[in-house]
Amino acid sequence: MADDLKFSDFTRGEQLRIAALTARAAKRGLAGDAVDISDLTRRIERIENTARKRKNK
Numbered sequence: 001m002a003d004d005l006k007f008s009d010f011t012r013g014e015q016l017r018i019a020a021l022t023a024r025a026a027k028r029g030l031a032g033d034a035v036d037i038s039d040l041t042r043r044i045e046r047i048e049n050t051a052r053k054r055k056n057k
Contacts, residue, residue, distance in 0.1 A: 010051050018044055
């Protein structure tokens, strides 16, 4: 499948931002099920979409 992204497809800055956002989401997740992490997942998805567009050019 051409849309599959590998971690190496991201720039170094994107890798760091994804790692930081994932850590923040995990920290919020530890607070319980009632905590909303959708804002962080949307930000990660935007980074993934940017990398996907760059890869498929």
